[in-house]
Amino acid sequence: MSDSSSKSHLKGYAILDNPRLNKGTAFTEEERKTLGLEGLLPPTVETLDRQVERVLSHLDRKPNDLERYIYLIGLSDTNETLFYKVIMSDPVRFMPIVYDPTVADACLNFGHIFRRANGIYLTKDMKDQFVETLRNWPIKDIRFICISTGGRILGLGDIGANGMGIPIGKLQLYTACAAVPPQHLLPILLDIGTTNDALRADPLYLGTRSTPPSEETVNNIADAFMIAANEVFPGVCIHFEDWKGTDAMRLLDRYRDQYLCYNDDIQGTASIVTAGLATAMQIKKEKFNEQRILILGAGSAGIGIANMIRSAIKMEGISEADSYKAIHLIDIDGLIGKNRKDLNKWQKPYAHDEKIENNLLTIIKELKPTTLIGVSTQGGAFTKEVVKEMASLNERPIIFALSNPTDHAECTAEQAYNWSNGQALFAAGVQFPDVNFKGKPLHPGQANNFLIFPAVGLAVYATKPKRITDDLFVEAAFALADQVDQDARNRGMLFPETKNILEMEVTTATRIAEYMFDHHMATVKRPANIRSWIESLLYNPTYS
Numbered sequence: 001m002s003d004s005s006s007k008s009h010l011k012g013y014a015i016l017d018n019p020r021l022n023k024g025t026a027f028t029e030e031e032r033k034t035l036g037l038e039g040l041l042p043p044t045v046e047t048l049d050r051q052v053e054r055v056l057s058h059l060d061r062k063p064n065d066l067e068r069y070i071y072l073i074g075l076s077d078t079n080e081t082l083f084y085k086v087i088m089s090d091p092v093r094f095m096p097i098v099y100d101p102t103v104a105d106a107c108l109n110f111g112h113i114f115r116r117a118n119g120i121y122l123t124k125d126m127k128d129q130f131v132e133t134l135r136n137w138p139i140k141d142i143r144f145i146c147i148s149t150g151g152r153i154l155g156l157g158d159i160g161a162n163g164m165g166i167p168i169g170k171l172q173l174y175t176a177c178a179a180v181p182p183q184h185l186l187p188i189l190l191d192i193g194t195t196n197d198a199l200r201a202d203p204l205y206l207g208t209r210s211t212p213p214s215e216e217t218v219n220n221i222a223d224a225f226m227i228a229a230n231e232v233f234p235g236v237c238i239h240f241e242d243w244k245g246t247d248a249m250r251l252l253d254r255y256r257d258q259y260l261c262y263n264d265d266i267q268g269t270a271s272i273v274t275a276g277l278a279t280a281m282q283i284k285k286e287k288f289n290e291q292r293i294l295i296l297g298a299g300s301a302g303i304g305i306a307n308m309i310r311s312a313i314k315m316e317g318i319s320e321a322d323s324y325k326a327i328h329l330i331d332i333d334g335l336i337g338k339n340r341k342d343l344n345k346w347q348k349p350y351a352h353d354e355k356i357e358n359n360l361l362t363i364i365k366e367l368k369p370t371t372l373i374g375v376s377t378q379g380g381a382f383t384k385e386v387v388k389e390m391a392s393l394n395e396r397p398i399i400f401a402l403s404n405p406t407d408h409a410e411c412t413a414e415q416a417y418n419w420s421n422g423q424a425l426f427a428a429g430v431q432f433p434d435v436n437f438k439g440k441p442l443h444p445g446q447a448n449n450f451l452i453f454p455a456v457g458l459a460v461y462a463t464k465p466k467r468i469t470d471d472l473f474v475e476a477a478f479a480l481a482d483q484v485d486q487d488a489r490n491r492g493m494l495f496p497e498t499k500n501i502l503e504m505e506v507t508t509a510t511r512i513a514e515y516m517f518d519h520h521m522a523t524v525k526r527p528a529n530i531r532s533w534i535e536s537l538l539y540n541p542t543y544s
Helices: 003-007 030-034 048-060 063-080 080-089 091-098 102-108 124-134 160-178 197-201 213-234 245-255 264-284 300-314 320-325 360-367 386-395 411-420 452-465 470-479 488-492 503-520 529-537
Strands: 120-123 144-148 187-189 237-240 259-263 293-296 327-331 371-374 396-399 425-428 435-437 440-442
Touching: 003 320, 048 063, 048 080, 048 144, 048 396, 063 080, 063 091, 063 102, 063 386, 080 091, 080 160, 091 102, 091 503, 102 160, 120 124, 144 160, 144 452, 160 187, 160 452, 213 245, 237 245, 237 264, 237 452, 245 259, 245 264, 245 300, 259 264, 259 435, 259 503, 264 300, 264 396, 264 425, 264 452, 264 470, 264 488, 293 300, 293 360, 293 386, 300 320, 300 327, 300 470, 320 327, 327 360, 360 386, 386 411, 411 425, 411 435, 452 470, 452 529, 503 529
Parallel strands: 120 187, 144 187, 144 237, 237 259, 293 327, 293 371, 371 396, 396 425
Antiparallel strands: 435 440
């Protein structure tokens, strides 16, 4: 049912229990009479701004961000408009609460803090009933589904059904950052089991208590889901999030040319890293094809980053074969080299002739990289010796410690700046505080995907393309980099400030939409003014 049709017959507590229709104390006297709400609410009629004031007061009294997360999720379950009014009033404050890093704690404790189901839970045993199950969702015009198996969450590993906090949070950022209307968003947890013994033994765990099936079975389950989702919600975009690395890469390859879909861990992460590198290139007055890139971590994120950097290199006129030469990767067993017999098909193109080493400092001394990127989840992997070596090799070493949550970061901003004598161009996956280095304020960048995927979502929502390509993410990266002004660069910033995040996301979405229209990817008519058209589609958290 649509929101308008449901409102026509819902009365009393049924209205108050519907988060999309509930206004709480903001219902007018006339609405209270018409909707059977007299006596069910205190007599004072409040404005939305007054309700926000009360919410902020409640949040100020909470002892920590996890409690604030629990409160805000409860608010989203009861009054969606008020929730987004609060979040969008100060995204810089609230994004770390509703998403990373607080969402990591929320996922670890998901079964223990669970209040109310939000989204759809599918299990591997429901494969033949996916269509019927998806039809249970009351809103039919779904434009985006964020789906996770919980197989690889924020460096926490396999947490199964506890991973539902991620699709919920990701889709909330579509709206909070880029004003994609929330009624068109659906979070889904595909429960294929978990390898986490402790969770399966936890009496409050809410998922199935089996281990994941074979790759072939996962493929069959995913195939059934993709068919069902596109049947029930024609034209839907599937956002894959936090699947086990090999599943993530395999399924992206399987579906990217058949369905409207993308994987944020692979393409979104790669895009934000490329954006940071693009700004660094502008600061250094260098090109991508002049860089030597070393990536610690050769899973789905590392491979995705490598692939998108190659796309940027090729855009500078370098051949496909030569684009591989600039990039080296390291996994848990050491440097990805041609003598390795354990490489998967995504790693093999990056295998070079160098001898296999498993010591990061030794590898840096031999390869002399200009850029060091960490997606390893190995907290502290970028030691003082490693950073100093990078600084000795480069006047402005590029050091990205991207693993999260915070304790998994390969180094902190303070360490990177101090050990490089203030010369590092640094970004992390979490937001570290500013660093005062010898009287000079430095603002570390946060290479967080929320700077990319909501803008991609907004552009896709507006243009309704049939497919999403890596080129769209490259365009998004350069659009983001172009928004970092010179003053920000002087303070070491590689990404735009997020205080005007909606304007930033709309600017990026406009560039992506222009690209799609120019390359005949959009299925809607090109408007005379793309930005004004996109702005007309934005969600505004106000009561109707």
